[in-house]
Amino acid sequence: MTTDFTEAKKTATKSMTMIQAINEGMRAVLEQDEMCLILGEDVGKNGGVFRATDGLQEAFGIDRVIDTPLSESGIIGTSVGLAVNGFKPIAEIQFMGFIYPAYDQIMTHVSRIRSRTMGRYSVPMVIRAPYGAGVRAPEIHSDSTESLFTHMPGLKVVCPATPYDAKGLLIAAVEDPDPVLYMEPMHSYRSFREEVPVASYTVEIGKGKKRIEGNDVTLITWGAMVPLVEKVVKQVGGDGISCEVLDLRTLYPLDEALIAESVQKTGRAVVIHEAPRTGGLGNDIVSIINDTAFLYLKAPVERVTGFDVPVPFFSLENHYLPTPERITKAIEKVIHF
Numbered sequence: 581m582t583t584d585f586t587e588a589k590k591t592a593t594k595s596m597t598m599i600q601a602i603n604e605g606m607r608a609v610l611e612q613d614e615m616c617l618i619l620g621e622d623v624g625k626n627g628g629v630f631r632a633t634d635g636l637q638e639a640f641g642i643d644r645v646i647d648t649p650l651s652e653s654g655i656i657g658t659s660v661g662l663a664v665n666g667f668k669p670i671a672e673i674q675f676m677g678f679i680y681p682a683y684d685q686i687m688t689h690v691s692r693i694r695s696r697t698m699g700r701y702s703v704p705m706v707i708r709a710p711y712g713a714g715v716r717a718p719e720i721h722s723d724s725t726e727s728l729f730t731h732m733p734g735l736k737v738v739c740p741a742t743p744y745d746a747k748g749l750l751i752a753a754v755e756d757p758d759p760v761l762y763m764e765p766m767h768s769y770r771s772f773r774e775e776v777p778v779a780s781y782t783v784e785i786g787k788g789k790k791r792i793e794g795n796d797v798t799l800i801t802w803g804a805m806v807p808l809v810e811k812v813v814k815q816v817g818g819d820g821i822s823c824e825v826l827d828l829r830t831l832y833p834l835d836e837a838l839i840a841e842s843v844q845k846t847g848r849a850v851v852i853h854e855a856p857r858t859g860g861l862g863n864d865i866v867s868i869i870n871d872t873a874f875l876y877l878k879a880p881v882e883r884v885t886g887f888d889v890p891v892p893f894f895s896l897e898n899h900y901l902p903t904p905e906r907i908t909k910a911i912e913k914v915i916h917f
Contacts, residue, residue, distance in 0.1 A: 599630055
């Protein structure tokens with residue numbers, strides 16, 4: 581009976597939103613490792629602005645789920661000190677648009693201490709940062725600036741698109757010996773549910789996932805754009821276009837093998853992201869395709885992105901984001917090139 585119960589617990593699942601899965605991931609690592617702790621603005625008593633840490637301070641105490649002053653630089657600087665002294669801090673930045681005061685700490689210390697100390701110290705910390713437009717948030721709340729951090733060797737960057745990946749990637753990020761920026765698509769926090777294992781598990785950092793198998797064109801995306809792209813694929817499928825959808829999941833280091841294999845098969849590619857076009861991660865993906873699949877291409881690679889402007893206010897927010905119409909037009913362009 582004990583064996584049967586243990587196996588049942590391993591395979592048991594629960595329907596969760598992404599925000600619930602993130603909460604469960606943090607609860608799991610707090611239970612597993614007493615050196616793990618959470619710190620950030622309003623993460624304790626209030627359970628976070630999105631309630632991602634709801635109930636965790638009550639369960640684990642004020643010494644492990646810590647409300648901090650309103651100081652992003654202080655949150656990250658404190659986390660660095662904790663990490664090099666054996667702790668595993670999870671630092672919450674309320675919105676990715678608030679991360680800029682901490683940029684100096686991340687660039688100067690978080691990403692470099694392993695190199696600076698020639699491997700004597702590592703920085704096993706996670707920086708959680710909700711990002712993205714489409715939620716009608718005020719100015720600076722909806723930024724998608726992942727490319728600022730994918731251009732920072734020493735820092736890994738992950739971004740889940742589903743509740744399952746959200747829990748697994750978070751646990752993997754905490755267990756990683758190096759710092760990880762964990763981007764959370766706000767638009768997906770409560771937009772759908774998925775069956776998520778109750779037990780602890782990990783999703784490997786550095787590995788993307790093929791969400792849909794196809795033959796005519798590869799669609800490469802991540803985060804909140806994944807459900808949108810999947811919706812478009814259903815629409816164009818009625819026109820006889822077979823799309824393959826890749827969810828990168830890890831933005832640094834990129835899964836170059838997955839990208840190369842898919843584009844070599846389909847001969848066409850469209851990259852979709854909500855960050856601005858200039859300097860966006862899509863440019864690196866196009867470079868990977870040119871390096872690994874250029875002679876297989878039947879058409880130039882297309883990009884569907886946000887525009888080169890700050891995320892606009894409410895009435896223009898939907899226009900700023902990639903739309904089904906823009907994505908469909910890009911697919912048709914590479915198909916009929």
